[in-house]
Amino acid sequence: MDAHRTVDAVWKLESSRIIAGLTRMVHDVGLAEELAQDALVAALERWPESGVPDNPGAWLMAIAKRRAIDHIRRAQRFEEKQEQLVRDQDTQEPEDDDVLRLMFMSCHPVLPTEARVALTLRLLGGLTTAEIARAFLTTEPVVSQRIAAAKQTLAAQHVPFEVPSELDARLNSVLEVVYLIFNEGYSATSGDDLMRPGLCLEARRLGWLLAAAAPRSAEVHGLVALMEIQASREKARTGPSGEPVQLHEQNRGRWDQLLIRRGFTAMLKAREIGGTPGPYVLQAAIAVCHAQARRAEDTDWVQIAALYQALVRLLPTPIVHLNRAVAVGMAHGPASGLELVDALTANRHLQDYHLLPGVRGDLLLKLGRLAEARVEFARAASLTKNVAEQAFLLRRAAAIPARTGPALVESTKDYLETLDAVTRRSYAQTLNRLCSRIGDIPLADLTKDQIEGVFEVSWGKAAARTWNRHRATIRSYLAWAGLDLEPDLPRRAEDTTTPEPLTREQIDEACSQAPLREQALWLLLHESGAAVTAVLALDVEDLDLDDRRATSGVSWRSATARLLPELLGDRTRGPLFLADRKPGPARLPDAADLCPTTGRSRLSYPRAERLFKLATGHTLHQLKPAKHP
Amino acid sequence: MRYLMMSMASDYAPDDNLYVEMGKFIEEMTTAGVLLATGGLDPNGIEITSSGDEITVTDGPFAEAKEAVAGFALVEVRSKEEAIELGRRFRRIVGDGKSVIQQVFGP
Numbered sequence A: 001m002d003a004h005r006t007v008d009a010v011w012k013l014e015s016s017r018i019i020a021g022l023t024r025m026v027h028d029v030g031l032a033e034e035l036a037q038d039a040l041v042a043a044l045e046r047w048p049e050s051g052v053p054d055n056p057g058a059w060l061m062a063i064a065k066r067r068a069i070d071h072i073r074r075a076q077r078f079e080e081k082q083e084q085l086v087r088d089q090d091t092q093e094p095e096d097d098d099v100l101r102l103m104f105m106s107c108h109p110v111l112p113t114e115a116r117v118a119l120t121l122r123l124l125g126g127l128t129t130a131e132i133a134r135a136f137l138t139t140e141p142v143v144s145q146r147i148a149a150a151k152q153t154l155a156a157q158h159v160p161f162e163v164p165s166e167l168d169a170r171l172n173s174v175l176e177v178v179y180l181i182f183n184e185g186y187s188a189t190s191g192d193d194l195m196r197p198g199l200c201l202e203a204r205r206l207g208w209l210l211a212a213a214a215p216r217s218a219e220v221h222g223l224v225a226l227m228e229i230q231a232s233r234e235k236a237r238t239g240p241s242g243e244p245v246q247l248h249e250q251n252r253g254r255w256d257q258l259l260i261r262r263g264f265t266a267m268l269k270a271r272e273i274g275g276t277p278g279p280y281v282l283q284a285a286i287a288v289c290h291a292q293a294r295r296a297e298d299t300d301w302v303q304i305a306a307l308y309q310a311l312v313r314l315l316p317t318p319i320v321h322l323n324r325a326v327a328v329g330m331a332h333g334p335a336s337g338l339e340l341v342d343a344l345t346a347n348r349h350l351q352d353y354h355l356l357p358g359v360r361g362d363l364l365l366k367l368g369r370l371a372e373a374r375v376e377f378a379r380a381a382s383l384t385k386n387v388a389e390q391a392f393l394l395r396r397a398a399a400i401p402a403r404t405g406p407a408l409v410e411s412t413k414d415y416l417e418t419l420d421a422v423t424r425r426s427y428a429q430t431l432n433r434l435c436s437r438i439g440d441i442p443l444a445d446l447t448k449d450q451i452e453g454v455f456e457v458s459w460g461k462a463a464a465r466t467w468n469r470h471r472a473t474i475r476s477y478l479a480w481a482g483l484d485l486e487p488d489l490p491r492r493a494e495d496t497t498t499p500e501p502l503t504r505e506q507i508d509e510a511c512s513q514a515p516l517r518e519q520a521l522w523l524l525l526h527e528s529g530a531a532v533t534a535v536l537a538l539d540v541e542d543l544d545l546d547d548r549r550a551t552s553g554v555s556w557r558s559a560t561a562r563l564l565p566e567l568l569g570d571r572t573r574g575p576l577f578l579a580d581r582k583p584g585p586a587r588l589p590d591a592a593d594l595c596p597t598t599g600r601s602r603l604s605y606p607r608a609e610r611l612f613k614l615a616t617g618h619t620l621h622q623l624k625p626a627k628h629p
Numbered sequence B: 001m002r003y004l005m006m007s008m009a010s011d012y013a014p015d016d017n018l019y020v021e022m023g024k025f026i027e028e029m030t031t032a033g034v035l036l037a038t039g040g041l042d043p044n045g046i047e048i049t050s051s052g053d054e055i056t057v058t059d060g061p062f063a064e065a066k067e068a069v070a071g072f073a074l075v076e077v078r079s080k081e082e083a084i085e086l087g088r089r090f091r092r093i094v095g096d097g098k099s100v101i102q103q104v105f106g107p
Helices: A003-026 A029-050 A056-078 A080-091 A098-106 A113-123 A129-135 A140-156 A167-186 A195-213 A218-232 A257-273 A279-292 A301-314 A318-332 A334-345 A355-366 A370-383 A387-399 A408-417 A421-438 A448-459 A464-481 A504-513 A516-528 A532-536 A558-568 A605-616 B016-031 B080-094
Strands: B002-008 B035-040 B046-051 B054-059 B069-076 B099-104
Touching (some): A029 A140, A098 A167, A098 A195, A113 A129, A113 A140, A113 A167, A195 B016, A301 A318, A334 A355, A370 A387, A408 A421, A421 A448, A448 A464, A504 A605, A516 A532, B002 B080, B069 B080
Antiparallel strands (some): B002 B099
16 A cells, blocks of 8 residues: 555644644744644655554654654744743643634635635645645646745734634635635536545535534534535536536436535534524525425525525625526516616626626526527627536527517417407507516417416406406417417406496586596496497597597487587597596507597596596496486 | 445444444544444345346345444545545454445445
8 A cells, every 4th residue: 555645644634633733832833834744754754664553643743743842942042932832832732723723824814815725725634735736727836835925924924823802704714715615626617637626525624624613603504514515416517528507407316415414414503503694604595495406496496586685785796696686587587587687787897707698698588588598698608718618508599499489479469469449458458468477488388377477466466357357368369379278267256236326416516526538538428328448449530529429339418518529629530538648658559549639648447447436436337327127 | 535434243242432432433523524424234134136037035144244244434535545544543443353445436
């Protein structure tokens, strides 16, 4: 067996404790590491002959300690002040939190990030300079230089070997370094060099080390849980040719249940400690949600969206914003997700962020905006540097069909064209709502679940009559389009008791307070006994004032006839009853519903009904005279 | 990488001290994130053999007691040498006997 490799394995298991113990003795992390290295060299000399000792960790520690005492004695001859150190070393035994102190040192904020990472891997992970260089795709001299500079900075700034009083803030810096190491390994998709995936294990080991050293911090357990659950997906996250496989498409059977279970255990510890969840606990909670879903479609997106909502406040990074948009898109529909993504697109710092067009493309695809989706995927591909990912995005762009059959919006428009004006107005309400909630998807993709969802959200609480009207519309449309969907929308029982018709006295009373338009409408309804929709649909050119009737058959008597000339003024065409204001440019109705003289649109049923209700407390139907037997 | 460490049955009965030491070792390995799963095995195994279309089920025990696996530990390590080092520590606690270590592929 290779003795050198055995020594290396023992060293990686023991070095953090040895270096931490020595640092306590000599108060200088650089010196402590040198002394520990001396012990390592001694082991390399002796173990091949004598065999590995019974307790190799203790053996290394004993040798290192002896060297440390020698060193202190030598130094003492030159420097009086070293006396103190000898006394310290005699009285101070290693303490349980020495490893934690060492972590605070190697992750100290006075050091630049890459120095923290290198020093932590070196001092706590026991990695060699060569291993660190390989993991971070750089050269040994660069790493050596980085570590040496870091040690100098720590000495020059007199960074103490202690557990800081502002524990939480400093702990964040440690957690950040550990998670950075994890991600460096996790985001590497090329498997040529095993050292990069090895970084994930190294980071997880550091996490466990930290959890043992600081067991009362929820965030530490949160980070451990997060890393375990992310690591559990390692085998499932790349396809056969190294291309990334998105979470919802991963084969969940390949998720490592052992790691998931460990992640859950760590999460339970974090929950037991309680307190306001920090960013790592929240991220872990999101990972737990995913891990709990046996199938992608079982994912509790509403919960995940809520967790991201909390996370985005603590950690407003682009990736968190983007993931939140994805979660919202899944929980509350692609249109809601797209709204958030579009808000991000406006941020010019994110204009070259390749994940943004990728996500946007996904949402557009779901909304059936195929051409736009294709452009976004192509843009995402041009922004990423990872070749496998680039190929994947280009394949997605190419996979979008030019047009798969008719789409929802066009189809509903075609259907409305076949109807008469009055029915069209009514049906358009239903179908436009359907289109705006579901998006312009290919007709073939429309599901009964989607339709039921729109009904529940839009009209679930509406009156039975309204519900039934929308229900009838959708059924007619589906039959016309030849879609065999049969959404589960039960007909609701309508309140059949017709309200009492109003008396002529009540109507005159109401008219005495009302403007001209309302008076004319109400009296016309009363005198004609016609349907409200038919009366509102009247156009000026259809009226025969002398004969007191319209081409549609609606007729009236003297009270209405007295008012009509004034109501018409000099209008010769267009709707008889007009809205109060001109419509905004975005809500422009069909030309037939627009008055060519005033530019106002036709008075709508809901508006007319509301005005009457406000004035009298009754409904327009009650204007219809009682039928005399 | 993962290794499965299987330990063969030994002649002598474990004493209390062994349980304490083992408990400590297992806890240490769990806290360090090394130990993924561990357990002891009932010597009365059930043998299932297949031959052609035929599947035969036979109640144990079977092999020499010393050759039967009595316990296992699944560990996640950086290297083969690390697995061996953990095996050494384990054997030092349990005393005379034999363990076999094999790398696990998958999942």
